[in-house]
Amino acid sequence: MKVAVFSTKPYDRKFLEQANESLEPKSRHSLTFLECQLDGKTIALAHDHDAVCAFVNDQLDGEMITRFSKLGGRAIAMRCAGYNNVDLAAAAENNISVVRVPAYSPYAVAEHTLGMILALNRQIHRAYNRVREGNFALDGLLGFDLHGKTVAVIGTGKIGVLVAERLLAFGCHVVAYDPFPNDHVRELGIEYEPLDQAIAEADIVTLHCPLTADNFHLIDAEHIARMKWGVMIINTSRGGLIDTQAAIQALKIHHIGSLALDVYEQESALFFENMSEEGIEDDIFARLLTFPNVLITGHQAFFTQEALTNIAETTIANLTELERNGTCNNEILPLSL
Numbered sequence: 001m002k003v004a005v006f007s008t009k010p011y012d013r014k015f016l017e018q019a020n021e022s023l024e025p026k027s028r029h030s031l032t033f034l035e036c037q038l039d040g041k042t043i044a045l046a047h048d049h050d051a052v053c054a055f056v057n058d059q060l061d062g063e064m065i066t067r068f069s070k071l072g073g074r075a076i077a078m079r080c081a082g083y084n085n086v087d088l089a090a091a092a093e094n095n096i097s098v099v100r101v102p103a104y105s106p107y108a109v110a111e112h113t114l115g116m117i118l119a120l121n122r123q124i125h126r127a128y129n130r131v132r133e134g135n136f137a138l139d140g141l142l143g144f145d146l147h148g149k150t151v152a153v154i155g156t157g158k159i160g161v162l163v164a165e166r167l168l169a170f171g172c173h174v175v176a177y178d179p180f181p182n183d184h185v186r187e188l189g190i191e192y193e194p195l196d197q198a199i200a201e202a203d204i205v206t207l208h209c210p211l212t213a214d215n216f217h218l219i220d221a222e223h224i225a226r227m228k229w230g231v232m233i234i235n236t237s238r239g240g241l242i243d244t245q246a247a248i249q250a251l252k253i254h255h256i257g258s259l260a261l262d263v264y265e266q267e268s269a270l271f272f273e274n275m276s277e278e279g280i281e282d283d284i285f286a287r288l289l290t291f292p293n294v295l296i297t298g299h300q301a302f303f304t305q306e307a308l309t310n311i312a313e314t315t316i317a318n319l320t321e322l323e324r325n326g327t328c329n330n331e332i333l334p335l336s337l
């Protein structure tokens with residue numbers, strides 16, 4: 001297939017080329033690497049291509065998809081698990097298949113989540129700066145033992161389960177919320193509770209569910225009001241799960257004790273780019289950066305060697321399967337909407 005790969009970084013290119021070159025020469029795809037994000041305008045660059053390959057912050061809305069269809073496009077290959085940025089109904093209407101990489105390294109995201117909890121609790125990000133400046137004072141760095149604390153894991157799929165297992169190893173009391181509970185979690189001795197109950201009991205709330213039309217701003221002012229005073233909130237899932245303005249209000253009055261974000265609802269204008277010369281125009285994000293008890297990473301939880309290898313290999317395999325069979329195991333069907 002001729003594939004236009006959008007939002008390409010040097011690391012995407014390296015891993016995708018390696019995966020493509022591992023195929024027999026006659027089975028290889030023709031990959032055009034483009035640095036720009038995919039949207040209703042940049043789709044013009046994909047004329048003469050069968051497929052586009054996109055990532056988490058590309059905008060695959062109705063406009064983009066209709067234009068792609070008019071250009072003769074027939075497939076969208078997401079090189080990620082989430083597809084909240086794809087208008088699946090528009091893709092179905094235009095006969096465009098959408099495939100994704102359902103799992104590439106749940107370990108990567110789970111380990112980053114634990115890293116954020118530990119760093120935020122023990123203020124490692126602040127300690128690093130202090131020590132480099134010769135400041136060895138401990139004021140403001142006081143943490144708490146994770147042992148014995150209650151953690152609410154929201155979403156117990158591939159990543160949530162791994163996070164829960166790791167928290168149990170720290171001696172935490174883990175409770176869970178998921179509209180589709182799974183037996184493995186119960187076998188670990190973890191109880192499922194209604195969302196309101198789980199977040200009200202928790203010292204730490206960690207989000208591991210997809211962003212859907214139903215759970216936009218799942219953590220809003222009302223839900224934050226139900227949480228314990230001083231709660232730690234971790235989001236490595238999707239930015240839209242948290243109402244950032246409500247979080248800021250709660251941080252100002254110390255209701256939220258600390259917040260770690262690997263994702264942010266307006267991240268597409270910021271993340272994966274070097275903005276250090278331009279400054280940050282997003283005042284809400286800039287306000288978040290003023291809190292010493294907020295730790296932000298730029299959507300890097302997935303970013304391990306293993307994950308990039310799996311993403312590239314599965315993406316190339318998805319394209320091959322679509323080309324050969326017209327369908328693919330990793331296809332997202334409109335029924336799953």
Ligand code: NAI
Binds near residue numbers: 103154208303
């Ligand atoms: P998964 O599909 O294995 O599990 C998701 C779980 O969430 C399922 O058990 C599902 O029943 C549950 N769920 C659905 N709606 C829910 C709701 N409203 N409340 C609570 N639970 C709900 O997905 P996986 O692989 O565990 O990934 C979870 C999320 O992590 C992804 O949707 C994605 O948004 C995010 N992610 C973030 C990455 C990063 O680099 N920061 C990388 C990969 C995934």
